[in-house]
Amino acid sequence: MKKANYVQYGCGDEAPKEWKNFDVSPTLRIQKTPIIGRLFRSKLNLVFPDNVYYGDIIKGLPLKENSVDGIYCSHTLEHLSLYDFRNALKNTYKVMKDGAIFRCVVPDLESCAKKYIEELSNGNHEASIGFLKATFLGIEKRPRGIFGFLMSFFGNSHHLWMWDYKSLSVELEKAGFKDIRECKFNDSEDIMFTYVEDESRFNNAVSIDCIK
Numbered sequence: 001m002k003k004a005n006y007v008q009y010g011c012g013d014e015a016p017k018e019w020k021n022f023d024v025s026p027t028l029r030i031q032k033t034p035i036i037g038r039l040f041r042s043k044l045n046l047v048f049p050d051n052v053y054y055g056d057i058i059k060g061l062p063l064k065e066n067s068v069d070g071i072y073c074s075h076t077l078e079h080l081s082l083y084d085f086r087n088a089l090k091n092t093y094k095v096m097k098d099g100a101i102f103r104c105v106v107p108d109l110e111s112c113a114k115k116y117i118e119e120l121s122n123g124n125h126e127a128s129i130g131f132l133k134a135t136f137l138g139i140e141k142r143p144r145g146i147f148g149f150l151m152s153f154f155g156n157s158h159h160l161w162m163w164d165y166k167s168l169s170v171e172l173e174k175a176g177f178k179d180i181r182e183c184k185f186n187d188s189e190d191i192m193f194t195y196v197e198d199e200s201r202f203n204n205a206v207s208i209d210c211i212k
Contacts, residue, residue, distance in 0.1 A: 004069045004070075004192070005020070005063075005067055005068050005069050006018065006019045006020065006068070006069055006070045006071070006072075006192050006196075007019065007020045007021075007022065007061065007063065007068050007070070007071050007072075007095070008020070008021050008022070008071070008072045008073065008196055009021075009022040009023070009024075009055060009057045009061065009071070009073050009076065010022075010023060010024070010057070010073045010074070010075070010076025010077075010079075011023050011052055012025075012048075013047070013048055013049060013052075014074075014196070014198060015048070015049045015051050015052045016195040016196050017051060018192065018195045018196075019072075019192075019195060019196055020053070021049075021051060021052045021053065022052070022053050022054070022055030022057070022061055023048065023052055023053075023054065023055070024054065024055065024056045024057070024058075025048070027048070028048050028052060028054055057073075057076075057088045057091055057092065058080065058084045058087050058088055058091070059091075060091045060094070060095075061091065061095060063095045064095070065094050065095055066094075066095070066096070066097050066098070067095060067097065068095045068096050068097060068100055069097060069100050069101075069190075069192075070100055070101045070102070070103075070190055070192055070193065071092055071095075071096060071100070071101075071102045071103075072102075072103050072104070072193060072196050072197070073092075073104050073105070074104070074105040074197075074198065074201045075105060075106065075107065075201060075205075076104075076106075077104060077106050077163070078106045078107055078159045078160070078161060078162055078163065079157075079158070079159060079160060080160055080161060081160045081161060082160075082161050085161055085171070086171065086175070089171060089172065089175040089177075090175060092175075093175050093176050093177065093212055096212040097212065098212055099211055099212065100211065100212050101188060101189075101190050101193070101209065101210070101211050102172075102177060102209075102210050102211070102212070103183060103188060103193060103197075103207070103208065103209050103210075104168075104207070104208055105201050105202060105205050105206070105207045105208075106162075106163050106168065106205060106206050107135065107159070107162065107163075107204065107205055107206070108163075108164060108165075108204055108205050108206045109135070109162035109163055109164045109206075110164040110165070110206075111204050112131060112134050112135050112162075112204075113131075115130075115131075115134070116128070116130070116131040119131075135159055135162060136157070136158050136159040137158070137159055137162070139158065163206055164206060165182055165206045165208070168206055168208060169208065172208065172210050176212065177210040177211065177212060178210065178211060178212075179209075179210055179211050180208060180209075180210040181208070181209050181210070182206075182207065182208060182209075183207050183208060183209035184202065184207065185197055185199045185202045185207075186199075187209075188209060
């Protein structure tokens with residue numbers, strides 16, 4: 001029997017052994033570079049597990065087409081420009097088998113916007129600051145030093161495009177996905193997703209389950 005193939009991209013340090021885990025972080029590239037990785041290890045904000053591999057969903061992961069049984073990404077797609085986001089969905093769809101499940105979680109723009117309006121209506125004159133901090137759309141402080149500049153230039157910590165349920169659903173439908181529904185933590189019919197999902201990631205977030 002052929003082994004099932006489940007893939008997570010944008011995994012960070014959450015890398016269950018039951019899944020193939022990919023990340024595009026410059027920190028990961030530095031960590032996996034001989035000599036340089038050892039020199040900068042103490043300065044890295046995040047040390048990735050050994051079973052995390054470098055892979056860029058925008059360019060396409062090193063996977064065969066129609067080969068993946070399930071894909072998961074959490075708090076990843078909001079770090080992409082709209083153009084790159086659409087390429088990511090295209091490449092996600094391409095490697096999935098027919099009937100495979102794609103589950104994604106992103107911060108909820110609608111929730112953040114409602115909170116901003118509520119705070120503003122209640123007389124909070126710094127509501128905009130709270131909104132920009134909550135959405136990671138602003139830059140509070142520019143990094144200093146060579147290492148800080150490199151991490152800022154090559155990194156991708158800020159949010160480039162935010163989503164609500166309706167707009168994300170439309171994009172998924174355009175990419176070819178069907179049976180699109182708002183989902184909750186660990187409510188997938190496929191138990192493999194229980195290995196990769198973190199309940200805290202579903203707070204104040206848009207979470208969607210769909211199939212190819």
